[in-house]
Amino acid sequence: MKTYTYPCDGYTEIEFTYRGGRTVASKRVTGGQSKLSAPLHLNHEDTLAFFLITMGGGFVEGEHYKTFITSHEKTHAIVASQAPTYVYKCNDGKTTVQDVKVKVAKDAVLEYLPDDVIPYGNSKYKQVTKIDVAKGGSLLYTDGITAGWSMNHKDFQYRYAHMVSKITYGGDLIFNDNLILDPHAFQMAELGLFEGYKNYSSLVVVDERVNAKLVEELQDFNNLSFPGAIMGISRLEGPALVIRVLGASLNSNRAILYRSIDWIRQKFYGLPHLDLRKDEAFDNALNAIG
Amino acid sequence: MSSMEGRTAKKEEYGEIEKNLEIFQVCDSTFPIGTFNHSYGMETYLRDGVVHDAPSFEKWLSIYLETQFKWGEGLAVKLTMEALDKGDYEKIWQIDRVLTLSAAALETRKGASLIAVQMIDLLIRLYGHLDAKEVEILREYRIRIREEKAFGNQAIAFALFMHMQGADFRQSVCYYSYSIVTTMVQNAVRAIPLGQKAGQDILHTIFGDIIELSSAIEDLDESYLGASVPGVELAQIRHETTVFRLFMS
Numbered sequence: 001m002k003t004y005t006y007p008c009d010g011y012t013e014i015e016f017t018y019r020g021g022r023t024v025a026s027k028r029v030t031g032g033q034s035k036l037s038a039p040l041h042l043n044h045e046d047t048l049a050f051f052l053i054t055m056g057g058g059f060v061e062g063e064h065y066k067t068f069i070t071s072h073e074k075t076h077a078i079v080a081s082q083a084p085t086y087v088y089k090c091n092d093g094k095t096t097v098q099d100v101k102v103k104v105a106k107d108a109v110l111e112y113l114p115d116d117v118i119p120y121g122n123s124k125y126k127q128v129t130k131i132d133v134a135k136g137g138s139l140l141y142t143d144g145i146t147a148g149w150s151m152n153h154k155d156f157q158y159r160y161a162h163m164v165s166k167i168t169y170g171g172d173l174i175f176n177d178n179l180i181l182d183p184h185a186f187q188m189a190e191l192g193l194f195e196g197y198k199n200y201s202s203l204v205v206v207d208e209r210v211n212a213k214l215v216e217e218l219q220d221f222n223n224l225s226f227p228g229a230i231m232g233i234s235r236l237e238g239p240a241l242v243i244r245v246l247g248a249s250l251n252s253n254r255a256i257l258y259r260s261i262d263w264i265r266q267k268f269y270g271l272p273h274l275d276l277r278k279d280e281a282f283d284n285a286l287n288a289i290g
Numbered sequence: 291m292s293s294m295e296g297r298t299a300k301k302e303e304y305g306e307i308e309k310n311l312e313i314f315q316v317c318d319s320t321f322p323i324g325t326f327n328h329s330y331g332m333e334t335y336l337r338d339g340v341v342h343d344a345p346s347f348e349k350w351l352s353i354y355l356e357t358q359f360k361w362g363e364g365l366a367v368k369l370t371m372e373a374l375d376k377g378d379y380e381k382i383w384q385i386d387r388v389l390t391l392s393a394a395a396l397e398t399r400k401g402a403s404l405i406a407v408q409m410i411d412l413l414i415r416l417y418g419h420l421d422a423k424e425v426e427i428l429r430e431y432r433i434r435i436r437e438e439k440a441f442g443n444q445a446i447a448f449a450l451f452m453h454m455q456g457a458d459f460r461q462s463v464c465y466y467s468y469s470i471v472t473t474m475v476q477n478a479v480r481a482i483p484l485g486q487k488a489g490q491d492i493l494h495t496i497f498g499d500i501i502e503l504s505s506a507i508e509d510l511d512e513s514y515l516g517a518s519v520p521g522v523e524l525a526q527i528r529h530e531t532t533v534f535r536l537f538m539s
Contacts, residue, residue, distance in 0.1 A: 162517075176392045178517040180361065191340060192353030192521040200520040219531055232527030234396045242394045244524050 009063035010034035012052060016108070018074035023048045025077075027070075034065060037082065044272040049078035052114065058086025061123065062094030068101050071108040071137070076269070080276055084115040084146070084250060087123045090159065095124040102129070104206075106136035109269060113142045113261075113276075116201055116250050121150030121157035128164045133206045135170040140264065142257055144201030145181065146250055147194070155198060156181075156188035167240070169206060174238035177202075197229065197246040201253040205264055210239040218243075221263055226256050227288075233260075255285035309455050316413070316451055317469035323408040323444065325473040328401045329481070329537035330354060331525035332474070336481060337532055344488045347478045351492070352499050354522055355467065360503045361510070361517035362389060363445035367466050368507050369515065370449035371459045379427060383440055385515065386431075390441035392516020395526035397539035399441065404538075406442030407435060413451055424454035463504040471496050481536050 010033040017026035025048065030036055037051035052067065059065060069079055087096050104110045112131075119125050133139050143165060150157035158181075165177040179200075181188070188194050215235045222233060222243075229247030236242055243260055247253040258274065265271040315321060332350055335341035341350050355364075366389050373381035393399045410432045417425055428450050434440035445466060452462035472493060479489040529539060 173387060173391050175394070176388050176516050177394065178361070178392055178515070180357075180514070180517040180519065186353075186356075186519070190353070191335070191346075191349055192357065192525075193519050195521040195524075223531070230524060230528065232395075232524050232530070234394055234527045234530055236394070236396075237391060237399070242527075244394065244520070244527055246520055246524055 008032065008066050009060075010054060010065040012036060012066070013068040014050065014079065015070040015072065016048065016075040016077045016110075017072045023075040023077055025050070026072075033063070034067070040078075040276070042078075043275040043277060047076055047078055047271065049080065049276070051080055051082040053082050054085070057083065058088050059096045059098070059125075060088050061090035061092060061096055063096050065098040066100075067098070069110065069112060070103045071105060071110040073105045074107050075105075076109040078111040078113065078274075078276075080111075081114040082278075085117045086149075087117060087119040087125045087158070089120040090123040093124065093159075095126050095160075098125075098127045100127070100129040102131040102139075102141075104131070104133045104137035104139050106134045108134075109138040111140040111261075111274075113140065115142075116144035116146050116199060116253070117161070117163070118146045118250075119148040119158035119161055121148065121152070122159055123148075124159045125161045125163075127162070128166075130166045132168045132171065136208060137206070138268065139204070139206040140261055141165075141167075141204045141206075142201065142254075142261075143204075144199060144250075144253060145179075146200075147188070147198040156183040156194075158183060160184070165204070167204065167206065169238040169240065172238070174206070174240055175204065175236045175242070177204075177242075195230070195246055197248060199245075199247050199250050199253045201245045201247070201250075201257055203243040203257045203260060204236070204240060205242075206238070206240040207268060208239045209268060210235070210241050215241050218260060218263065222260065226252075228252060229256060231256055249285070251285040252288075255288070313452070313455060313457070313465060316448070317465050317472070319469070319472045319476050321412070321469075323405050323412060325405055325444075325470070326477060327538045328405070329477055329529070329539065330398070330474070331395075331522060331529060331539075332478070333481065333535060333537045334525035334529045334532060337534075341478075342482065344484050344492060347482060347484065348492050348495065351471065351474060351478075351496060353519075355471070355496070355499050355503055358518045358522050359467070359470070360506060361514045362392065363443065363470070364463050364467060364503055364507050365510050365512075365515050366443060366445040367449045367452075367463050368459045368510075369512055370446050371453050371462060374424070374450070374453045382427065382431075382446060383434065385512075386440045386443055386446055388512070388515050389443055389445075392518065393526070394518075394523055395530065395539070397530055398526045401539035402444065403435065403442040405444045406447055407432070409444050409447045410435075410442070413447060417451075417454070420454075422454050424450045460504055460508075463507055464500050467500040467503065471500065477537070
């Protein structure tokens with residue numbers, strides 16, 4: 001694997017191609033602080049999977065990261081993160097930026113499942129994720145942000161976070177997810193913002209099998225009370241849906257979303273429970289909600 | 291036919307007043323476009339017992355105005371008027387698309403579209419006889435919605451009307467906010483319920499918020515269009531699975 005110098009602090013490019021009856025990573029390029037794991041050995045399945053890795057464990061103030069993921073026809077791959085995205089403190093008021101571009105071809109499946117962002121006290125963060133799913137392509141995409149981390153152990157000590165996800169299907173915009181979190185202007189824990197919860201996570205599913213009936217089935221499947229969390233599911237324009245969760249912790253939110261991810265994986269791809277073998281705390285959270 | 295035509299009152303002295311009367315009509319909570327059917331997520335808070343009296347309703351209302359409304363419909367009014375000033379009519383359809391597709395909740399998108407259709411139809415009924423560019427665009431908007439080339443949003447229709455009246459964007463943003471707030475207060479009066487006087491107190495207090503949000507919108511560009519915050523949006527999504535309901539969204 002060749003490492004290039006790019007006009008950014010971390011660069012990742014990965015492409016999946018269908019070759020000889022299976023999915024291969026036909027291109028893997030990283031630069032700067034960004035790395036890719038070796039292919040993961042998952043329990044229960046042999047889907048090709050990688051972790052995105054940031055050296056030093058997080059983004060430093062003013063840094064700019066770029067990630068490109070391309071899934072060509074017929075491939076099925078998982079791109080997750082090894083750990084949450086830490087956005088370290090920002091003393092100079094510089095914004096840390098992450099740009100992500102994802103392409104999913106016809107008959108390809110991409111599960112792009114990064115963990116939530118954890119912004120440190122005083123940090124400023126901007127994330128722009130642009131995803132195009134070709135007609136007949138399939139996408140599972142998670143995203144989220146926590147109340148952050150700070151020296152004084154208080155919540156919402158970061159300066160500003162702006163997270164945008166623009167999702168197109170067959171070239172047409174279907175979802176413009178635009179989240180602005182401004183702890184200087186708002187009481188973040190309050191009504192309308194985090195409602196007393198600490199973590200906000202979401203899952204977007206794009207697949208031509210998503211319709212009103214499927215959304216109702218998924219709503220029924222989630223028609224139970226999740227302790228310490230509220231969640232909702234709605235159909236987006238085009239064959240897509242979104243699940244939002246406000247909850248107490250990164251792991252419990254993820255457990256709620258992964259319950260639905262497993263439901264979708266079983267229904268659409270005939271695959272078992274996704275086990276990325278990350279940590280025990282997550283497994284415990286998942287077991288707690290059954 | 292304009293109500294001034296064929297009358298003896300002097301056009302230069304009463305022309306401005308007439309335009310204002312016409313604006314009052316469109317901003318009135320009785321202007322029949324169906325906004326009374328929509329709670330913009332407030333009903334979820336009502337069901338959860340979070341909104342249960344005047345102060346808790348006012349809190350929800352000001353957060354809604356300062357966040358999703360400011361970055362959404364409020365900003366859309368300004369952007370639409372700027373597009374009209376520049377003669378960049380294609381931009382209007384782009385604003386419609388981005389604004390609508392920023393709403394994660396299906397009911398929010400559907401509700402906005404239903405209200406927009408009724409507003410456009412009523413504006414064409416009242417002003418369709420005028421030879422104005424804005425009327426022409428309202429007609430095109432209606433056709434685009436019918437042909438599913440546009441979704442429809444009340445804020446955009448309102449901006450077209452206000453531009454036709456010669457209003458600037460500050461007036462337009464503030465008056466549009468007033469029209470939304472007055473309907474929401476009426477909704478709260480019957481749903482929570484609140485006394486009519488308590489409703490008027492809230493309405494009066496919220497004027498300050500409206501001026502603030504209009505002033506903030508002056509500095510916003512279209513990268514903010516459709517932005518939201520977690521709780522406001524999740525309440526709109528969760529409304530979909532609310533069993534007993536007074537409102538459509």
